[in-house]
Amino acid sequence: MKYKLFIAGLIFTMIWACSRVPITKRNQTHLIPESQVISMSLTEYRNFLEKHPPVTSGSDEQMVKRVGSKIQAAVIQYMTQNGYKDRIDGYKWEFNLVNSKEVNAWCMPGGKVVIYSGILPFTQTETGLAIVMGHEIGHAVAQHGNERMSQQLIAQGVGLGLDVYLSSKPAETHNLFMQAYGIGAEVGVLLPFSRLQESEADKLGLVFSALAGYDPREAIPFWQRMSKQGGNKPPEFLSTHPSDDTRIKDLQKYMPQALKHYTGGK
Numbered sequence: 001m002k003y004k005l006f007i008a009g010l011i012f013t014m015i016w017a018c019s020r021v022p023i024t025k026r027n028q029t030h031l032i033p034e035s036q037v038i039s040m041s042l043t044e045y046r047n048f049l050e051k052h053p054p055v056t057s058g059s060d061e062q063m064v065k066r067v068g069s070k071i072q073a074a075v076i077q078y079m080t081q082n083g084y085k086d087r088i089d090g091y092k093w094e095f096n097l098v099n100s101k102e103v104n105a106w107c108m109p110g111g112k113v114v115i116y117s118g119i120l121p122f123t124q125t126e127t128g129l130a131i132v133m134g135h136e137i138g139h140a141v142a143q144h145g146n147e148r149m150s151q152q153l154i155a156q157g158v159g160l161g162l163d164v165y166l167s168s169k170p171a172e173t174h175n176l177f178m179q180a181y182g183i184g185a186e187v188g189v190l191l192p193f194s195r196l197q198e199s200e201a202d203k204l205g206l207v208f209s210a211l212a213g214y215d216p217r218e219a220i221p222f223w224q225r226m227s228k229q230g231g232n233k234p235p236e237f238l239s240t241h242p243s244d245d246t247r248i249k250d251l252q253k254y255m256p257q258a259l260k261h262y263t264g265g266k
Helices: 003-016 034-050 057-083 118-124 127-142 143-153 164-168 169-181 195-211 216-227 244-261
Strands: 019-020 027-028 094-098 105-109 110-116
Touching: 003 118, 027 143, 034 105, 034 110, 034 143, 057 094, 094 105, 105 127, 110 118, 110 127, 118 127, 118 216, 127 143, 127 195, 127 216, 143 169, 143 195, 143 244, 195 216, 195 244, 216 244
Parallel strands: 094 110
Antiparallel strands: 019 027, 105 110
């Protein structure tokens, strides 16, 4: 009887927490309030910056801030005009460059973006940087991390007691968060983005980049450059962002839609 009640409660929770991803319209389940995820991300973000002070001057730092400002405006514009403004409620955008040889970049829930200097030789241009930033912000706006955490909670049988679990098991909740988002090289094994989530982030990123005035077609040569990297130990960016022929073909297939948002520069 208890098992049946648990399953019924879990199904109810999943239905209640169901939402749609922008652009793809895919249904997804979130068991954790996004405001709580943003709060957790802010703590880890601050801890990261204490260990990795951001660059505060120079042309690269200025480029990161400039691209970030344009992408931010594009995201707000798209989300507001298409009925998704609630997804970016509580966002307090920040864009930082950190000195690191890692080929990496990420955006935390709440709009906290970090670009590692090691990825700049691969982005090569401001437009290339916009492609990366749009992709990472796409993951955050699509709330993929929350979705991954929710999937793990479901796998662990957490449903009716979600609030109790989150409040009574802070260490387990923290570990779950770090597995889903994993800021920095010192973090353990990350939960990989699914192929579907990667495709969604690509599509959102192309649209955001285009709306910001950056040519989305730059995504093709960027991912081609990234696909040639790796060897025995691929860069962290590639370990969670698979780059292959399928991805590039998918980008080419979606490009006509993305180009509808591109005006040739602003």
